[in-house]
Amino acid sequence: MKALVTTNTTSKTERVFLIGAQFSSRTAYEVQESLSELAELAKTAGGTVIDTGLQVLEKPHAATFIGSGKAEQFAVDCRSRNIDTVIFDDELSPAQSRNLEEIFKCKILDRTSLILDIFAQRAQTREGKLQVELAMLQHLLPRLTGYWTHLSRQKGGIGMRGGEGETQLEADRRKVQERIDRIRRELDLVQRQRSTRREGRRRNLWPLASIVGYTNAGKSTLFNSLTGAGILAEDKLFATLDPTTRRLRLPTNQNVLLSDTVGFIRKLPHQLVDSFKATLEEVVRADVLLHVVDISHSLAQEQIESVNQTLAEIKAHEKPTLMVLNKIDKPGCGLEVKRMQELYPHVVAISAKTREGFPELMAEIGSMLRPIRIACELKIPYTDSAVIARLHAVAQVVNANYENGSVGKFFVRIPPWLESEFKKYMDENQEDKETVSSLGDIPIKEIETKN
Numbered sequence: 001m002k003a004l005v006t007t008n009t010t011s012k013t014e015r016v017f018l019i020g021a022q023f024s025s026r027t028a029y030e031v032q033e034s035l036s037e038l039a040e041l042a043k044t045a046g047g048t049v050i051d052t053g054l055q056v057l058e059k060p061h062a063a064t065f066i067g068s069g070k071a072e073q074f075a076v077d078c079r080s081r082n083i084d085t086v087i088f089d090d091e092l093s094p095a096q097s098r099n100l101e102e103i104f105k106c107k108i109l110d111r112t113s114l115i116l117d118i119f120a121q122r123a124q125t126r127e128g129k130l131q132v133e134l135a136m137l138q139h140l141l142p143r144l145t146g147y148w149t150h151l152s153r154q155k156g157g158i159g160m161r162g163g164e165g166e167t168q169l170e171a172d173r174r175k176v177q178e179r180i181d182r183i184r185r186e187l188d189l190v191q192r193q194r195s196t197r198r199e200g201r202r203r204n205l206w207p208l209a210s211i212v213g214y215t216n217a218g219k220s221t222l223f224n225s226l227t228g229a230g231i232l233a234e235d236k237l238f239a240t241l242d243p244t245t246r247r248l249r250l251p252t253n254q255n256v257l258l259s260d261t262v263g264f265i266r267k268l269p270h271q272l273v274d275s276f277k278a279t280l281e282e283v284v285r286a287d288v289l290l291h292v293v294d295i296s297h298s299l300a301q302e303q304i305e306s307v308n309q310t311l312a313e314i315k316a317h318e319k320p321t322l323m324v325l326n327k328i329d330k331p332g333c334g335l336e337v338k339r340m341q342e343l344y345p346h347v348v349a350i351s352a353k354t355r356e357g358f359p360e361l362m363a364e365i366g367s368m369l370r371p372i373r374i375a376c377e378l379k380i381p382y383t384d385s386a387v388i389a390r391l392h393a394v395a396q397v398v399n400a401n402y403e404n405g406s407v408g409k410f411f412v413r414i415p416p417w418l419e420s421e422f423k424k425y426m427d428e429n430q431e432d433k434e435t436v437s438s439l440g441d442i443p444i445k446e447i448e449t450k451n
Contacts, residue, residue: 017085
């Protein structure tokens, strides 16, 4: 792909000019916000934004997207400012890219190419690099046409066998397609390995919660604050790409697997959604989604809709979702928080930076997961101190009575799969156990046991 930073002994940051199009279906405000986001993407990729241009038209021009006249006008302006790269806020067809390069005499990128370039810079793991390369090759394949006219053969006779550049072009197409097939096979292997690790984690029957949201909404900051993982969290778009999973222990002693995933964005390239399916399986398999929203952003609702659209593409839009309104430490968020609370059934307002609202967040996560637990009474001798410590580690101890000199009486909620571990501390005739939701409204039933 065409990166924005030229890597050599003297690294040069490219001067960038942005171009947006306002169609009848878009408002001027929406276009300006989209261009502002494009500017952030360009900075993340390492470019320096010099200026922006806007074209108002009914529909895209087939040859140059913005029309030849406007393209010539912008081209003159770019040449006078020594612009290295022109970036369009919409996806360009292969023909439009070639025509615009001839007019501007410089590098032409569209939003999709820019996002792919950022992903290529940010990918760290082998899996992430394979996924990005697959998306880039899928984007490149239809754009190979016309790249090899300088190697064209002479036209043949009556049938004109072997048109211009056919041999080299077809060879390159085959090479790209072979590489795509090879990467897909490698990603299938990675997907199976990830599935094996996932099943290994779930042997404990711990539920899975995945953090999703718009890029730069504070997902990684929240993940670090909850789990202490220490993954990269920067005020940049797509700061992290590779998923990370850690254990989160709730105040009820319930263990949850919490997964941080790649951020979403408006006009997210379909190639990325397709190639990142192995990563996004953490979202598809989750029991609960934590949808993190930057409530201080002026287009928070539009960002929510963009995330929901991507979730629908991967068929995860019907999962139980907790709306986590982040960055309430910033001024002027009160009214927007109230509006969101009226719109969505499960909403909690927090600050991932200051940890404000975390008790409510943890309680809501536990309430939505509601694992089935057995409510019972245990009598454990004080001499079995290791068992008492284990009980506090894995169960929800509702009440503990240490009045008896040698035996402690504990009213607890324990996971069903741990019942056998503590069975000998239950009365043998105690059959009146109660199965309840760990954070449900059913009061624990005090079970009388024989002395």
